[in-house]
Amino acid sequence: MGGNDPHIHVGTNVTHGEAAARNILAATFGLAGDLPSHVTTGCGLRVPYAMSSPRPDRVTCLACREYARNEHLRLAETAERLSRMPGSTVSSAQGKRAADWHRALAREFSDAAG
Secondary structure: OOOOOOOOOOOOOOOOOHHHHHHHHHHHHHOOOOOOEEEOOOOOEEEEEHHOOOOOOOOOHHHHHHHHHHHHHHHHHHHHHOOOOOOOOOOHHHHHHHHHHHHHHHHHHHHHOO
């Protein structure tokens, strides 16, 4: 795919919530770091940041949708496993809520692209 790629992709950091963290810092301190100009995507391309989204209803690249689905399922399993460990500061109920949320997102990424 060349420079005329019409698809919206998902960044490889889809589960990291960097935009949310950036918004919290901006609201707290009134400062925000620069956004990257390009991101590496789930399908392996580097695209302009503006051509990527963490939202299932926006991503049109099928390979990126599959990547995001798998990442959210992996994180769901991790959340549940860690919440069941002895001494965890996250309760089993909290781990289940987080896992359910990530599984719901994974289902949305599984749906056909808009």
